[in-house]
Amino acid sequence: MDAFNAIWSTTYEMDEACGTNYHQRFRDYVQYCQDNDLVVDGAMTDPKGDRSLSPSQQEDPDLYVHINEIRPDGIVVTGAKAHQTGSVNSHEHLIMPTCSMREEDADYAVSFAIPSDAEGVTIIYGRQSCDTRKMEEGADIDLGNSTFGGHETLFIMDHVFVPMERVFMCREYQFSNMLVERFAGYHRQSYGGCKVGVGDVLIGAAALAADYNGVPRASHIKDKLIEMVHLNETLYACGIACSAEGKKTKSGNYLIDMLLANVCKQNVTRYPYEITRLAEDIAGGLMVTMPSQADLQHEEVGPLVRKYLAGAKGTDTVNRMRILRLIENLTLGTAAVGYRTESLHGAGSPQAQRIMISRQCNMEAKKELARQIAHIDTSLDKPQGK
Numbered sequence: 001m002d003a004f005n006a007i008w009s010t011t012y013e014m015d016e017a018c019g020t021n022y023h024q025r026f027r028d029y030v031q032y033c034q035d036n037d038l039v040v041d042g043a044m045t046d047p048k049g050d051r052s053l054s055p056s057q058q059e060d061p062d063l064y065v066h067i068n069e070i071r072p073d074g075i076v077v078t079g080a081k082a083h084q085t086g087s088v089n090s091h092e093h094l095i096m097p098t099c100s101m102r103e104e105d106a107d108y109a110v111s112f113a114i115p116s117d118a119e120g121v122t123i124i125y126g127r128q129s130c131d132t133r134k135m136e137e138g139a140d141i142d143l144g145n146s147t148f149g150g151h152e153t154l155f156i157m158d159h160v161f162v163p164m165e166r167v168f169m170c171r172e173y174q175f176s177n178m179l180v181e182r183f184a185g186y187h188r189q190s191y192g193g194c195k196v197g198v199g200d201v202l203i204g205a206a207a208l209a210a211d212y213n214g215v216p217r218a219s220h221i222k223d224k225l226i227e228m229v230h231l232n233e234t235l236y237a238c239g240i241a242c243s244a245e246g247k248k249t250k251s252g253n254y255l256i257d258m259l260l261a262n263v264c265k266q267n268v269t270r271y272p273y274e275i276t277r278l279a280e281d282i283a284g285g286l287m288v289t290m291p292s293q294a295d296l297q298h299e300e301v302g303p304l305v306r307k308y309l310a311g312a313k314g315t316d317t318v319n320r321m322r323i324l325r326l327i328e329n330l331t332l333g334t335a336a337v338g339y340r341t342e343s344l345h346g347a348g349s350p351q352a353q354r355i356m357i358s359r360q361c362n363m364e365a366k367k368e369l370a371r372q373i374a375h376i377d378t379s380l381d382k383p384q385g386k
């Protein structure tokens with residue numbers, strides 16, 4: 001959604017300014033994906049090497065995706081995209097530049113689509129904490145969540161040929177900023193939905209842990225659960241708000257409100273950490289010290305585990321263990337990749353949103369409001385340093 005919409009409107013405006021034909025190409029590509037019901041990975045993040053240097057200043061040019069060669073029938077590209085969510089279960093990869101480019105970085109201002117199995121592609125699957133638990137025989141309780149999962153990859157392209165009809169930006173460095181900002185804006189909006197869904201599960205798990213611990217009526221537990229809901233719904237409200245305030249672009253699709261989308265994501269970099277802290281508080285220390293499923297099923301040790309891990313009267317010990325493992329999974333285990341660190345860095349690290357908030361917030365208009373209400377006579381002010 002983020003990549004499709006960002007490229008849709010940017011190619012339209014690029015064609016207007018540069019006389020190119022990217023928008024129609026991209027419409028055809030979207031049609032192809034829809035007709036064939038394809039899953040497409042929105043691939044923006046480059047490995048980036050030395051963060052203080054621009055793409056063209058890097059010692060190794062491949063640390064940012066770049067054009068090796070422009071041929072009449074297509075382009076040849078090299079580089080990689082890091083942290084690609086859902087990459088191995090995607091049919092296609094839709095590549096975009098990772099930051100705004102200057103003229104000297106024009107070879108890095110490139111956007112295109114390739115199938116995941118294009119010649120020259122290598123996909124390296126990322127590690128996650130607790131991932132070897134999945135390989136244990138009969139693994140179920142210890143996984144916390146044996147039904148759903150996610151992954152990230154390092155997606156590498158070594159001299160991959162891209163036919164011209166799949167190229168949507170080729171050296172138009174002036175439009176890299178528009179594409180990056182719009183993609184990031186949509187992506188920051190979507191975090192007001194996806195992280196909130198994970199938050200709902202974690203709040204439910206914390207409430208169940210309180211039930212199994214026998215403290216659901218304790219006033220501080222109820223208050224902590226209310227706080228978790230308040231934080232989670234604030235994120236949801238931001239996601240809805242930036243969508244509702246969206247405006248039509250020249251190309252006809254809709255763009256979220258940039259300021260509110262960045263406020264949404266800035267909150268997402270914080271609130272899941274507080275929600276997690278409260279869930280761990282309610283769960284108790286057993287979520288990280290609990291014996292394994294193998295111990296539970298052991299002939300000699302199993303009965304001891306059941307006896308000493310018993311919770312509230314009338315509740316089942318194994319159910320208690322299951323809910324604690326789910327909390328572990330969401331806060332520290334494999335799902336924490338998506339809930340905590342992805343909340344922080346996904347769609348851009350916190351500072352990236354703060355830069356956008358400072359650009360979008362129109363501070364001068366706010367100052368003018370204050371001046372009018374306070375009856376400020378600006379002719380009396382002597383500007384400093386003059």
Ligand SMILES: Cc1cc2nc3c(=O)[nH]c(=O)nc-3n(C[C@H](O)[C@H](O)[C@H](O)COP(=O)(O)OP(=O)(O)OC[C@H]3O[C@@H](n4cnc5c(N)ncnc54)[C@H](O)[C@@H]3O)c2cc1C
Pocket residue numbers: 042043044045047048051052081082083084085086152337338341342345346347348349350351352
């Ligand atoms: C779980 C997960 C899933 C993701 N999924 C995807 C995906 O599907 N597709 C995709 O394209 N991307 C994806 N991302 C990537 C995400 O967008 C990046 O992690 C994010 O943009 C930050 O980049 P980075 O990880 O390289 O961190 P860095 O850029 O290295 O940031 C680390 C710190 O350095 C600071 N910093 C960086 N550069 C500078 C600078 N020049 N000056 C001053 N400070 C600087 C940052 O503000 C931050 O505090 C995913 C990330 C995660 C964690």
